[in-house]
Amino acid sequence: MGRNNKRGGRRGNKPKDDVYRTDLVEKSDMHNERFTTYYQTQKIVPEDEWDAFMESMRAPLPTTFRVAGSRQTAQSLNATLRDKHVPALNNVVFEDQSIPPPVQIPWYPDGLAWQFNVPKKVLRKQPEFKEFHSFLVFETEVGNVSRQEAVSMLPPLFMDVEPHHKVMDMCAAPGSKTAQLLEALHAQDTLTSTSIPSGVLLANDSDHKRTHLLIHQSARLPSPALLVTNLDASIYPQLKIPSPNNPARMEPLFFDRILCDVPCSGDGTLRKNLGIWKTWQPMEGNGLHGLQLRILQRAMKMLAPQGRIVYSTCSLNPVENEAVVAGALRSNPDFRLVDVSAKLPALRWRPGLTAWRPTDKSLCTTYDTYETFMATCTQGEMVKAKMTRGHWPPEDVEALELPRCLRIYPHLQDTGGFFVAVLERTSTGTTEVEAPREKKRGADEPAEIPESKKPRLDSEGVVPKVEDAAETPAETDAVAEVATKNPAPPKAGKQKKGEGGGSFKENPYTFLPPDDPSVVSCVSRLHLTPSFPSSNVLVRAPAPDPDADPDASTNGHRNLYITNDLVKLLVTHNDYNRIRLTCAGTKVFTKQEAGRGGEAQFRVLGEALPLVIPYTDPATIVEGDMGVLTVLVEKAYPLISAFPEGPFRTALMERETGSHIVRFPCGLDGVLSHDLLLPLWKSPSSLTLMIDKKAKSALSMRVFGKDITSPVKEKPVVVSADAVEGDDLDAGDAVVKADEDGGNDAVDMDAGEAVKTDAVMVDAE
């Protein structure tokens, strides 16, 4: 993915669909003397490959996408793509030119990633490609397809995440890799055998606005195992959890897997960020080296024995890549680079460099050694160049096995440029490590080389001694204790700094007791089984303060969230005054106003259905057939009497009003490749399929081959229970407006608009 936009980012306001940017920048403008000189000096590719490398850098980047979601739903959508859409795109000719069909990215597991390189006008005008394009747009909107650069899909593949892992994504926004990691975490958990993984994914980013993008992205796979935080990763404090053997004792949490997809200069994205051609210069990489190293070193301190870190950038610059890895390895001798050459056999890459020559802005000289640089430059030049000894290859470079790093170049497999290094902790012991002290700057502010790491000059302009960042890791800085020794649940009332439960104007995270009336009501009305984790239900509201109001109760909450056990422990046993906690777990139930005179009741959010199904009494799930599905998809608020006579209609007539679930079995009419479960809302005389219009259309396209949903935007109205039977209403008697109780997550939607198709396609058990 791209760089930190705070540091230049993707320049300009690029139009959303700006894939074919050759329309915007002439090939003749795709030159930068500094780029050529610098990278030829570094010998990043053999001399005889240089022309091919540069030619590819100037060619348009193919569009790439990944079929997302749970394993079974992804496989089934991929089969539709492979067996229906792609064959229709073979032998297409447009304006006398043969247009190649999409092809599978050879190295992506199970053939779930695709690429195509087709001009926009073909997508707009050529009938078969037009249909394929609208299929992709539909499926992307509902979250089944994720448009993602091919190389950006790589780091999560090297993480080997399992459902019980504690995983951290240190620089996570906007979240395409977080989404991949979540999918891996939600692969069937063999330990718990439930829909809820026992591990955790802590996704962090220093940019608060971008964490909300991240929450929005990850809403495609709602997860009780997700935590999102907002802090400078280089000073991330050690989180704590109660010891499993002695819950009264706190112990540090170490992660099994950490992704450091760090902010970088981003010149590997030149094929799509054409502005970089004009502005590229090596200083950006020089300036980022320190922050990148501190983030990686912090990750090393938070990693469990035998754990794994993936360090990645979309930069080609060895100063941001091998130099960072070398510095980190030298400061942590119990780490080594992992040989991952056999992991993705079809991936083509070049080994990491063992020699490179940093340069300053003038580019007149690259410097062999740090000493030459110091001897050559004036004091001013030295300060501006932002270089430390750690920018150069260390003396023991050979011992570090840097060729185990992966360099991905555009001419190898028609991708962007990328760098990946996989590091493993070899030692068995860990010591608790305290977080470096926070610098006096906003967490959002891009970090500079800390004063202590900058060259210090004496009065004569000579550098007497320069601290080597690699030898003085940030972790040795003074301590800032973060986790609470005696954890207390978040308190009620307005949060003040120091009170626990979150400052930063985030609504607090308050876990409800299992006998809370809201939880009890959910369990009984939604027929949840005793195994439902009632003690992990939280609300985004202050806990009642019995001192202030002895009768206070938490009854009356509108939205209920659930977490898994580990997320609950992390939320309740750590202090979120320094770390901004922006999301914990996922919203599962929302209160739905009933029709006139009816009582408001909880319903399961459609996207949360896969989580709730394993805890739902199977006898309460109604079976449907193709006739039922047709009515539900075609009409917005069909009367119950509009359904074909049969078991479904009889069952629904007998049911109480409120939330219900319908199952369409795998194999139904030869159409469904796995069970389809959908949320329903029953009003006195009509039913509503609680999925949004786009998700409904995508479902319709898949099941019926066309969009049969009603084109009219129907407005929900309230009608009395004695509405005339036998007539369809223009707008039914469902009231589809859910209130919010202050949950401030970015993906809150009105009831009836919240279901993504991936969430409703539930794997058959």
Ligand SMILES: C[S@@+](CC[C@H](N)C(=O)[O-])C[C@H]1O[C@@H](n2cnc3c(N)ncnc32)[C@H](O)[C@@H]1O
């Ligand atoms: C390359 S992008 C990450 C892309 C992301 N992993 C993805 O796949 O969608 C780098 C991210 O680092 C964040 N960032 C910059 N400085 C940071 C820091 N000190 N700590 C944590 N995140 C930081 C930026 O806000 C940016 O979102």
